[in-house]
Structures are given as structure tokens and as C-alpha cells.
Amino acid sequence: xxxxxxxxxxxxxxxxxxxxxxxxxxxxxxxxxxxxxxxxxxxxxxxxxxxxxxxxxxxxxxxxxxxxxxxxxxxxxxxxxxxxxxxxxxxxxxxxxxxxxxxxxxxxxxxxxxxxxxxxxxxxxxxxxxxxxxxxxxxxxxxxxxxxxxxxxxxxxxxxxxxxxxxxxxxxxxxxxxxxxxxxxxxxxxxxxxxxxxxxxxxxxxxxxxxxxxxxxxxxxxxxxxxxxxxxxxxxxxxxxxxxxxxxxxxxxxxxxxxxxxxxxxxx
Amino acid sequence: xxxxxxxxxxxxxxxxxxxxxxxxxxxxxxxxxxxxxxxxxxxxxxxxxxxxxxxxxxxxxxxxxxxxxxxxxxxxxxxxxxxxxxxxxxxxxxxxxxxxxxxxxxxxxxxxxxxxxxxxxxxxxxxxxxxxxxxxxxxxxxxxxxxxxxxxxxxxxxxxxxxxxxxxx
Numbered sequence: 001x002x003x004x005x006x007x008x009x010x011x012x013x014x015x016x017x018x019x020x021x022x023x024x025x026x027x028x029x030x031x032x033x034x035x036x037x038x039x040x041x042x043x044x045x046x047x048x049x050x051x052x053x054x055x056x057x058x059x060x061x062x063x064x065x066x067x068x069x070x071x072x073x074x075x076x077x078x079x080x081x082x083x084x085x086x087x088x089x090x091x092x093x094x095x096x097x098x099x100x101x102x103x104x105x106x107x108x109x110x111x112x113x114x115x116x117x118x119x120x121x122x123x124x125x126x127x128x129x130x131x132x133x134x135x136x137x138x139x140x141x142x143x144x145x146x147x148x149x150x151x152x153x154x155x156x157x158x159x160x161x162x163x164x165x166x167x168x169x170x171x172x173x174x175x176x177x178x179x180x181x182x183x184x185x186x187x188x189x190x191x192x193x194x195x196x197x198x199x200x201x202x203x204x205x206x207x208x209x210x211x212x213x214x215x216x217x218x219x220x221x222x223x224x225x226x227x228x229x230x231x232x233x234x235x236x237x238x239x240x241x242x243x244x245x246x247x248x249x250x251x252x253x254x255x256x257x258x259x260x261x262x263x264x265x266x267x268x
Numbered sequence: 269x270x271x272x273x274x275x276x277x278x279x280x281x282x283x284x285x286x287x288x289x290x291x292x293x294x295x296x297x298x299x300x301x302x303x304x305x306x307x308x309x310x311x312x313x314x315x316x317x318x319x320x321x322x323x324x325x326x327x328x329x330x331x332x333x334x335x336x337x338x339x340x341x342x343x344x345x346x347x348x349x350x351x352x353x354x355x356x357x358x359x360x361x362x363x364x365x366x367x368x369x370x371x372x373x374x375x376x377x378x379x380x381x382x383x384x385x386x387x388x389x390x391x392x393x394x395x396x397x398x399x400x401x402x403x404x405x406x407x408x409x410x411x412x413x414x415x416x417x418x419x420x421x422x423x424x425x426x427x428x429x430x431x432x433x434x435x436x437x
Contacts, residue, residue, distance in 0.1 A: 113275070114369060115376060116376075117376035118402065118409075121379040128383075242286060242287070251417060253412075258409045
């Protein structure tokens with residue numbers, strides 16, 4: 001929970017729209033478990049798997065803001081922000097940009113009924129081939145269509161900061177461009193070509209993106225997606241969490257792992 | 269599908285019992301829910317994963333093992349199982365599932381070897397083994413995909429059926 005709290009504390013005063021943090025407790029003394037409360041922000045969530053019922057013109061207006069906000073996030077000066085505390089959790093000797101992969105690999109390596117050899121191998125490949133970032137920035141970690149609120153043609157809040165960390169800015173771009181989050185399209189939100197996303201982002205952020213790093217983080221995106229599915233499977237299979245949505249997740253593993261293998265081939 | 273058949277059925281029964289039934293107040297609708305539990309209990313006793321896809325996957329794994337053995341002759345690689353591994357004329361689904369899962373673990377060992385110690389031993393042959401293993405594992409994944417139901421992300425996330433307006437049945 002703390003990454004979300006630090007994010008809202010750190011970013012609240014920037015041009016990245018986030019709900020204002022009202023209260024939080026990590027110790028659980030107040031309600032028996034950790035919690036945080038943030039202000040209500042008006043807006044609707046776009047459904048990523050459908051694209052959107054919104055017009056193309058509307059989506060273009062939204063997606064331009066979406067890219068601009070990401071550029072803004074990646075250029076925040078974080079040295080004196082509360083988020084900086086997250087760096088202390090990274091073991092000494094670990095590369096900052098590789099720390100998220102290390103955490104996902106730990107989760108993937110937990111024994112389950114079904115083992116995916118390509119997933120295991122991909123984790124090693126990603127570890128060995130992690131590129132040097134152009135700079136270390138705040139990374140949202142789940143920056144995609146479906147994780148923001150929009151009202152009257154404007155993005156009113158970027159949500160779901162629980163995976164935020166420090167790392168390579170390519171990581172957020174690789175994740176956001178996954179077709180799964182864009183109604184199956186390779187265009188962002190089904191309307192913006194990748195080249196336009198890259199040009200606009202570079203122009204706004206002043207960060208030069210490289211095709212190799214982007215390809216690497218597109219592969220990383222599929223690895224992360226598979227790891228999230230694994231967490232759902234683990235919750236159902238081992239954790240005794242009888243939520244059929246968790247069981248349903250496992251049915252997607254084969255297509256994700258296959259996409260991961262293709263993405264690695266493209267990045268190699 | 270990742271879960272064992274029995275575990276999945278148990279999960280469905282428990283979901284209906286602990287998450288759905290407590291929300292139902294109409295006795296007739298509750299009766300329908302118990303009907304689903306009864307049918308699932310029956311399935312658990314009488315059904316299992318289809319044998320054909322498991323057999324196809326094991327045959328593909330055997331092909332991968334044979335290729336890896338051929339390409340890796342005289343190299344110090346992890347132990348490769350002898351093939352064919354299906355020996356029973358009428359195999360049980362649970363046995364095939366175990367064999368497939370064991371095969372996956374063995375393929376994982378070989379893949380990791382092919383990009384680690386294998387490279388040190390003979391980079392060209394290690395790369396050739398890795399390529400063939402990845403290709404055949406992807407073919408195996410295609411078998412999983414061929415028996416995968418269409419995704420229902422929208423319904424899972426929103427609780428509403430896609431394309432059915434609110435109030436429609």
C-alpha cells in the first residue's frame with residue numbers, strides 16, 4: 001500500500017492529475033488492516049478490452065493527454081519526494097531498473113500445478129538482457145487505458161499506483177502499448193500510431209527512446225502480465241481463495257506466454 | 269488450463285456455496301444454485317480433462333526430447349527422458365496430466381541449460397537446442413489455446429454481459 005501513498009503524496013502537487021490523499025495507516029491500528037483514503041474524483045473509466053464506445057476524435061483528445069501526462073511523470077524531479085523511500089527497499093548491488101523483474105521472478109517461481117518452461121526461461125533472458133535506461137525515472141507500473149478517469153474530454157485522475165517504482169521510462173511505454181489494453185489494437189487506445197506515441201512522448205519528455213529498449217520492455221510487459229496471472233492462479237490453487245475470476249485467469253496463460261516468446265524474438 | 273480438474277470443480281462449488289448462495293434470498297433461485305452444485309459434484313465423479321489434447325502435448329514434448337538428445341549428443345546436458353513416454357494403451361487423464369507437467373519441468377531444465385552451461389559447452393549446438401525447444405513448446409501452447417474459451421474480461425470485471433443492455437434478459 002505504501003507505494004500508492006508515497007505516489008499520491010509526491011505527485012499531488014505536480015501536473016500529473018491524481019486524487020488528493022486524505023488519510024492512511026500502514027500499521028492497522030485504526031481499522032485492523034492497512035488503509036488509505038483519497039478524495040473522490042469525478043469521471044468514468046474506459047474499458048481497455050473493448051476499446052471504447054467513444055468517438056475516435058474523443059479518444060484522440062484523451063490519448064494525447066495520456067501521453068503528455070506520462071511525459072510529465074517521467075520528468076518529475078523525484079530526489080526530494082516521499083517516493084524516494086522506495087529506493088531503500090532495493091537490495092544493494094541490484095540495478096534499480098531490474099528490481100521489478102527480480103520481484104516478478106520470485107512470484108513466478110512459486111511452485112504450482114502447471115509449470116511454464118518458456119516463462120521461466122524468459123525471466124532469465126530478461127534478467128540477462130535488461131538495457132541501460134536513458135535515465136532513472138518514476139515508473140507508474142500499470143500505466144494503461146483503464147487506469148485513468150476521464151470527464152468531459154479531460155483526464156481527471158491517473159489511478160492504480162500500487163506498482164509504482166523507479167526504473168526505465170521505456171517500461172511504462174512498453175506496458176501501455178500492449179494490444180490487450182487497447183482493444184486488441186497496436187495503436188494506443190485504438191487511435192494513435194506507435195510512431196506518433198513515441199514522437200509525442202519524446203517531444204514532451206525530452207527523453208530519447210530506443211527501439212531496442214522499447215522492444216525489451218514490450219517483452220517485459222508480457223512477462224509481467226503472465227506474472228500477474230500466476231498470482232491469480234496461486235491465490236486460487238494454493239491460497240484457497242475461491243474466486244472464480246482467479247481460476248479464469250489461468251486460461252489465458254498459454255496465449256500470454258506465446259506472445260512473450262514472440263516479443264523476446266523481436267527484442268533479441 | 270492450469271488447475272487440476274478436481275481442484276477447479278471444488279473451487280466452483282465453493283464459489284457458489286460461499287459467494288453466491290449467501291446473496292440469494294429467493295428459495296427458487298437458491299434451489300437453482302444447489303442444482304448447479306449437484307451437477308458439479310456429478311461432473312467431479314464422472315468427468316476429467318479430455319485425453320486427446322494432453323496426448324498431443326506429450327507427443328510434442330517427446331519430439332522436443334528426441335531433437336534435444338540428437339543435437340546434444342556428447343554434451344553434458346540435463347538428463348533427457350527416453351521416448352515415447354506413454355506406455356499404457358488406455359492411459360488415464362490424471363496420469364497424462366502428470367506426465368505432461370513433468371515433461372514441462374524437464375523442458376524448462378533443458379531450456380535454462382541451453383542459455384547457461386550449454387553455451388559454455390558448445391554455443392552453436394546450445395542455440396540450436398534452444399531454438400527447437402522454443403518452437404515445440406510454442407506448438408504445445410497452441411494446443412492449450414485451441415481448447416481455450418473466448419475471454420470474458422468485460423464480464424469478469426464488470427459483472428455485466430457484453431452486448432446485453434441493463435434490464436434485458
